[in-house]
Amino acid sequence: MKKEFRVIADLLPKNIRVLDVGCGDGSLMSHLIKEKNIEARGLEIIEENVKKCIYKGLSVIEGNAETELHQFPTKSFDFVILSQTLQAFYNPEKVLKDLLRIGKSVIISIPNFGYWKVRTSLLFFGKMPVTKTLPNSWYDTPNLHMCTIKDFFDFCIEKKININKVVGVNEESTSEIKKSNLEIKNLFSKVGIFLLK
Amino acid sequence: MSEKIKRLNISKSILLDCKQTVKDFSLAYETYGKLNKDKDNAILVFHALTGDQYVSGTNPITNKDGWWVTAVGPGKAIDTNKYFVICANVIGGCMGSWGPKEINKKTNEPYGLNFPVITIKDMVKAQETLLDHLGIKKLLCATGGSMGGMQLLQFCATFPNRTFSAVPIACSTNHSAQNIALNELARQAIMADPVWEKGKYYKKNIQPKNGLAVARMVGHISYLSEKGMQEKFGRKLQEKADYEFSFDADFQVESYLRHQGFAFVERFDANSILYITRAMDYFDLSKQFKGGLVEAFKNQKTKFLVISFSSDWLYTTKENKDTVIALNSAGADVSFAEIKTDKGHDSFLVNEPEFLKTLKGFIDSMHIKFKNKKNEKRI
Numbered sequence: 001m002k003k004e005f006r007v008i009a010d011l012l013p014k015n016i017r018v019l020d021v022g023c024g025d026g027s028l029m030s031h032l033i034k035e036k037n038i039e040a041r042g043l044e045i046i047e048e049n050v051k052k053c054i055y056k057g058l059s060v061i062e063g064n065a066e067t068e069l070h071q072f073p074t075k076s077f078d079f080v081i082l083s084q085t086l087q088a089f090y091n092p093e094k095v096l097k098d099l100l101r102i103g104k105s106v107i108i109s110i111p112n113f114g115y116w117k118v119r120t121s122l123l124f125f126g127k128m129p130v131t132k133t134l135p136n137s138w139y140d141t142p143n144l145h146m147c148t149i150k151d152f153f154d155f156c157i158e159k160k161i162n163i164n165k166v167v168g169v170n171e172e173s174t175s176e177i178k179k180s181n182l183e184i185k186n187l188f189s190k191v192g193i194f195l196l197k
Numbered sequence: 198m199s200e201k202i203k204r205l206n207i208s209k210s211i212l213l214d215c216k217q218t219v220k221d222f223s224l225a226y227e228t229y230g231k232l233n234k235d236k237d238n239a240i241l242v243f244h245a246l247t248g249d250q251y252v253s254g255t256n257p258i259t260n261k262d263g264w265w266v267t268a269v270g271p272g273k274a275i276d277t278n279k280y281f282v283i284c285a286n287v288i289g290g291c292m293g294s295w296g297p298k299e300i301n302k303k304t305n306e307p308y309g310l311n312f313p314v315i316t317i318k319d320m321v322k323a324q325e326t327l328l329d330h331l332g333i334k335k336l337l338c339a340t341g342g343s344m345g346g347m348q349l350l351q352f353c354a355t356f357p358n359r360t361f362s363a364v365p366i367a368c369s370t371n372h373s374a375q376n377i378a379l380n381e382l383a384r385q386a387i388m389a390d391p392v393w394e395k396g397k398y399y400k401k402n403i404q405p406k407n408g409l410a411v412a413r414m415v416g417h418i419s420y421l422s423e424k425g426m427q428e429k430f431g432r433k434l435q436e437k438a439d440y441e442f443s444f445d446a447d448f449q450v451e452s453y454l455r456h457q458g459f460a461f462v463e464r465f466d467a468n469s470i471l472y473i474t475r476a477m478d479y480f481d482l483s484k485q486f487k488g489g490l491v492e493a494f495k496n497q498k499t500k501f502l503v504i505s506f507s508s509d510w511l512y513t514t515k516e517n518k519d520t521v522i523a524l525n526s527a528g529a530d531v532s533f534a535e536i537k538t539d540k541g542h543d544s545f546l547v548n549e550p551e552f553l554k555t556l557k558g559f560i561d562s563m564h565i566k567f568k569n570k571k572n573e574k575r576i
């Protein structure tokens with residue numbers, strides 16, 4: 001399982017209700033059900049992935065998070081998870097608002113555009129970065145609104161969204177990000193995981 | 198014919214929606230496969246408008262394939278080597294259940310239009326007694342497409358948690374204006390046939406064939422998609438090189454409709470079409486509950502999988518999604534998949550591999566969960 005998923009799982013208490021938005025083939029949901037007795041539901045846009053979830057007996061709704069989050073009642077889940085897809089929406093702010101409406105808490109992970117390899121790619125080679133977490137070229141990337149951990153941090157403050165915890169993930173380690181170490185963590189984290197209330 | 202049909206006499210009183218109380222009437226049914234010792238493998242299938250209890254194998258009355266052989270049978274998506282499949286003919290139907298062509302004991306004549314106007318809820322209440330008769334407290338799964346799906350949603354609302362899982366296919370929680378209109382077209386075609394005689398045609402031992410065939414043709418158009426029909430028939434002519442400048446079936450699509458229409462009159466009763474289409478039109482689940490659909494589906498522990506077909510214009514993906522939204526709002530456990538296909542509303546009845554795989558995947562995974570749950574309780 002992805003390291004990111006392990007960090008997300010650690011942030012979650014046992015026996016709660018979770019909505020995994022963009023749940024893929026359901027590997028995070030399966031893990032949460034097994035390890036934490038969590039009641040997990042998924043929303044997924046890719047038909048193939050939806051079927052994989054159904055075969056595993058997972059509850060999944062085929063649909064587009066950009067347009068179909070309205071179907072979930074307010075505060076109907078303890079946690080809503082959105083893993084590395086916020087940047088792919090036309091209107092990420094609207095999606096985020098919906099997530100915060102549906103969940104009592106929200107976990108969002110973002111691929112960090114402030115990661116040093118991304119920065120050096122632009123600085124030294126003058127080219128858009130292609131990395132493991134950002135595997136697409138500029139012309140076929142689904143990512144419309146790339147941001148850095150610092151950008152998202154500032155965004156939450158501006159929009160008065162309560163940041164409960166931030167975890168930075170890179171190949172070697174995971175570490176908590178605070179205002180005091182934001183600059184350095186923004187440089188060395190590949191992915192930022194935000195716990196919002 | 199009648200000794201081939203399994204019948205349950207329903208002796209307990211049932212209050213119909215039209216306020217009439219009935220008892221001692223028959224419900225025809227069929228079963229496939231074996232109920233296992235733990236009774237955790239029972240699947241109830243609800244049939245659609247022109248279906249009957251003969252889901253799989255050969256229909257002993259028509260000697261044709263059962264209506265859902267693509268999905269139900271040994272080694273099929275609903276595997277009868279593994280599961281015990283039950284299906285009953287709806288009341289108002291004409292394959293042995295209490296319906297308009299049956300004899301009214303009071304008059305010793307067929308009911309005709311003296312048969313009460315029944316509803317989807319009445320159909321479901323009758324079928325629930327069959328589960329008691331078979332000794333099944335909780336089903337592994339219940340499923341049905343089209344009107345079968347509407348019966349299933351009604352079943353879940355009226356008898357909460359009587360099934361562990363449910364697969365409503367290509368259906369809705371109420372009948373749309375377009376669907377009511379199409380049903381009205383079918384009814385008007387039957388009633389316009391002079392043979393119909395206000396439903397009293399049984400006396401002469403004939404059927405209003407022309408009207409009933411037109412009614413069936415209307416149905417068949419609505420079961421296909423525009424694209425599917427164009428691909429299948431296009432403007433192809435029926436075994437001829439050019440137009441014949443007559444009103445015979447020049448086009449293949451005409452010939453197809455005529456064949457479907459006139460084959461249908463051999464096996465289906467015209468008055469049954471009137472009654473069953475009426476039941477569909479009256480179906481509106483939200484109207485039955487004060488709090489609407491959220492109230493209808495509250496406290497559901499049943500695991501739902503709603504399936505729609507992209508080219509179905511009779512029960513659109515949007516309508517199926519509305520059911521999903523209602524279930525979600527009620528806090529039910531619901532999955533949803535749209536099958537991408539050109540085969541229209543008919544997709545659930547024909548060989549549509551993606552649909553069948555999804556159905557099988559869901560039911561098999563539910564069986565494992567259901568068994569585990571039962572074992573937990575035992576420990």
